[in-house]
Amino acid sequence: MYVAVKGGEAAIDNAHALLADARRGDRSVPEIGTDQIAEQLALAVDRVMTEGSLYDRELAALAIKQARGDLIEAIFLLRAFRTTLPRFGYCEALDTGAMRVRRRISATYKDLPGGQVLGPTFDYTHRLVDFALAAGVEPPPAPEAALDAAREEDAARMPRVTDLLAGEDLIERESADADAPVADLTRAPLGFPASRDLRLQALTRGDEGFLLALGYSTQRGYGKNHPFVGEVRIGTVEVGFVPEELGFEVPLGEMLVTECQMVNQFKGSAEVPPQFTRGYGLAFGQNERKAMAMSLVDRALRAGELDEERRNPAQDEEFVLSHADNVQATGFVEHLKLPHYVDFQAELHLVRGMRAEIAVRRAASAQGESTQDESASETKEAAE
């Protein structure tokens, strides 16, 4: 007669088995290897590492496979693993000026030391579906090897555009206290107002789509800040660490990052001559969209510090930082599918009670003044 939601344990186990089977898909199709994901779906891996806050290509590839290609699910897997890892310290600030550059473009100068380096980009591809790819045609070898020596040489003198501007005091100088502790929202609860380092950390971990929309909104007038891409650069940087027992910096390895430095509208006052301002974006791997959107939002969030009016979503620190994390967002949105019948019962109870009261009142008034009230109660019904 009455079947409660029983046997939850067996149901969960069976659902997991079904998931594993669906993940594998048609077994006559060869299983995908994590090395294939890492190599051939590299940009998905980059995004998962960035928002998962963990630089580990193999693990991110595995997470993508486990998540059946659902990148937010893969990000979640990586985060849940990361949180169990011991922390032994914070690395030294990355020197992106010393980056071994794979791609570097500036929109503010036609040419500059080190030149414009297109690198592997979709930018000028025609978006025509490439049926040769489906046929498995091997691409010709890239002309990379021949240029290697020249590129190495160029890379050695490839100063950041913002450094060139700062040399003339045309852009605000970025001053960070090297000894100040680094904010870390994975170790301390997010509080407001947030420091800029904390904001940048939250933005790097933040959802690419959310930041893209917010950055876009600033361009359309919701917090306009006149951006120019000073520079986007992608390449490998060395990660340095100072172990306490040694007292000097040792390299831990290299990682591929994308950096965007946005040059924004100038500020000046009676005392300070006008200067351009900065917006900053950084992502693991190759992810220009994320780095650029992030630098727009970073600049927008600096409105308070730069004495600008804060009227738009992208300038609202609490709004942006509270909703940027897609693991949190997807959790809370999707939790609505969990049972809520106890609360729904409470609401049913109230709505039924209120309807009963209205019915009683109506019946009473209908009895009292049977004719003249009719039109009034009809209006009331329509209003409900």
Next chain:
Amino acid sequence: MSAETTIETAGAPRGAADAATGYNFAYLDEQTKRMIRRAILKGIAIPGYQVPFASREMPMPYGWGTGGVQVTASVIGPDDVLKVIDQGSDDTTNAVSIRKFFARTAGVATTTHTAEATMIQTRHRIPEAPLREGQILVYQVPIPEPLRLLEPRETETRTLHALAEYGVMHVKLYEDIAQHGHIAKTYDYPVEVNGRYVMAPSPTPKFDNPKMEMSPALQLFGAGREQRIYAVPPYTRVRSLDFEDHPFTIQRFAEPCALCAATGVYLDEVVLDDRGGRMFVCSDSDHCEERRAAGHRGTMLAGAAGTENDHA
């Protein structure tokens, strides 16, 4: 065993049962547990105050009880007996999943019997059976801020709490009365704790609010996504907000439980067909089962020959 002793024992080295999992006892590392226990102690010291804590990503999604799980993981010890309920029931899928998680990562004994449990993690209900001293009730909390839906900014609401400025809440409740003739809040009904902080009891039906008042058990609240912990220590005043001329009332059901004939308990409505057929049964499945075992029979209990009209 007092609640405080339980908190101390939780810091003890890992028990024997967890060797196979590869994770620390009750999943979290000891440093994290210590951080969370500090937040809990602060919460106990300031009843109803929301303590920020560095919530961790857990292996279940935000919204599935990550705050409650972190609180439970931080205070549970090898000798604890754990009960997990969702919507009052031990058998709902998420309750099963969380119970399994602790059985696997902490190797603790689990139970469905309220009286046997030393710790109870709950979503949306407080058990019907009265709790006793030494028990800990851990609530999963989605939105810890009672003022959140009236004022979305954390910076604002923290100030309002600091000033004990709860006018906005009273105005909301008053507007409900003016508009509907009732306070239209049926769950997550705001309470004032120890005469000071206004607190969200989590989305339990307001039916359960009176059970929080002067409870002998320690009540802990964990909100993982929102990074907040708060507490109601044993024997603390918990008053549901109301007005002199509109006193707080709880839901009352017209009929008893169809399975165990209990009255004065919270009931779930089960739709039987598409012609308006429905039955009402205890939301607290353990309470219902125990009553049936004791011989109470409702009108729709299978094989119920003679039904009783029991007013328990």
